[in-house]
Amino acid sequence: xxxxxxxxxxxxxxxxxxxxxxxxxxxxxxxxxxxxxxxxxxxxxxxxxxxxxxxxxxxxxxxxxxxxxxxxxxxxxxxxxxxxxxxxxxxxxxxxxxxxxxxxxxxxxxxxxxxxxxxxxxxxxxxxxxxxxxxxxxxxxxxxxxxxxxxxxxxxxxxxxxxxxxxxxx
Amino acid sequence: xxxxxxxxxxxxxxxxxxxxxxxxxxxxxxxxxxxxxxxxxxxxxxxxxxxxxxxxxxxxxxxxxxxxxxxxxxxxxxxxxxxxxxxxxxxxxxxxxxxx
Numbered sequence: 001x002x003x004x005x006x007x008x009x010x011x012x013x014x015x016x017x018x019x020x021x022x023x024x025x026x027x028x029x030x031x032x033x034x035x036x037x038x039x040x041x042x043x044x045x046x047x048x049x050x051x052x053x054x055x056x057x058x059x060x061x062x063x064x065x066x067x068x069x070x071x072x073x074x075x076x077x078x079x080x081x082x083x084x085x086x087x088x089x090x091x092x093x094x095x096x097x098x099x100x101x102x103x104x105x106x107x108x109x110x111x112x113x114x115x116x117x118x119x120x121x122x123x124x125x126x127x128x129x130x131x132x133x134x135x136x137x138x139x140x141x142x143x144x145x146x147x148x149x150x151x152x153x154x155x156x157x158x159x160x161x162x163x164x165x166x167x168x169x170x
Numbered sequence: 171x172x173x174x175x176x177x178x179x180x181x182x183x184x185x186x187x188x189x190x191x192x193x194x195x196x197x198x199x200x201x202x203x204x205x206x207x208x209x210x211x212x213x214x215x216x217x218x219x220x221x222x223x224x225x226x227x228x229x230x231x232x233x234x235x236x237x238x239x240x241x242x243x244x245x246x247x248x249x250x251x252x253x254x255x256x257x258x259x260x261x262x263x264x265x266x267x268x269x270x
Contacts, residue, residue, distance in 0.1 A: 005172050012180050019184055019207055023191040028199050035203050042210055049177065051217045054232045058213075061236050066206070066243045073247045074199055077254050095193025099186050106182040113175040120224035121171065130224060139226045140233065147230075151237045158241035162248035168255065 008048055014041040028074045032067060039063040050131040177218035185211035198250050198260040202243065209239045 018041065021034030039062045046055035121127055129135050140148055184207060191204030213232045220228025254260050 103186040115173040162244040166248035
């Protein structure tokens with residue numbers, strides 16, 4: 001068993017466990033902390049996939065900025081007390097059954113994929129370049145420059161929208 | 171290195187866990203967190219295929235998903251605050267004016 005496989009299983013088990021924590025925890029703060037752990041383990045999986053830039057962004061933007069926003073809102077609304085125990089309603093049972101069916105279909109289809117390794121990894125120069133900030137930045141600022149600028153506009157609109165929606169009086 | 175299908179199955183499991191949370195939880199904030207889980211599963215799939223093909227475009231897609239998730243979280247949480255101010259609850263079963 002290679003070190004990569006061991007790391008993959010450790011991270012995969014931790015991701016599934018912390019994602020389960022997000023769903024099961026009755027306290028919203030516990031859910032949020034579980035989600036932060038999930039994002040950190042996902043960053044580990046991204047490094048295994050040679051996506052170092054995205055792994056760094058995952059920790060900075062997701063585990064840092066977005067989760068701080070979530071925690072801030074949870075504390076602002078003071079939702080620390082747990083709600084009543086969840087009732088077993090028909091819509092919930094239907095949702096759980098539907099999700100289990102989707103999972104079975106997806107995993108059944110994915111297990112039939114051939115277990116071959118990509119062919120381009122014999123090119124050592126490309127392997128060393130792949131996923132670095134230099135390579136990702138080069139593609140982003142040449143080929144995808146316009147979508148990148150559009151995203152900055154989207155973030156501006158989101159900021160203005162959030163202020164307009166959340167402010168009681170403008 | 172290990173086969174791409176391992177990562178795809180992990181992404182499928184993560185997506186289904188997010189979907190389960192969206193369907194069974196009643197706290198709007200937890201539903202938002204589960205949507206983030208689903209977005210991360212999509213990210214994982216993009217990165218798995220980027221490595222499979224040796225193509226950095228998958229990394230760009232993951233970057234855009236992170237940016238859109240940030241925008242979504244900002245606007246969504248603003249809506250939650252606004253609803254909480256109007257109704258005094260974030261339980262999505264009690265917020266059903268637009269139902270029917």
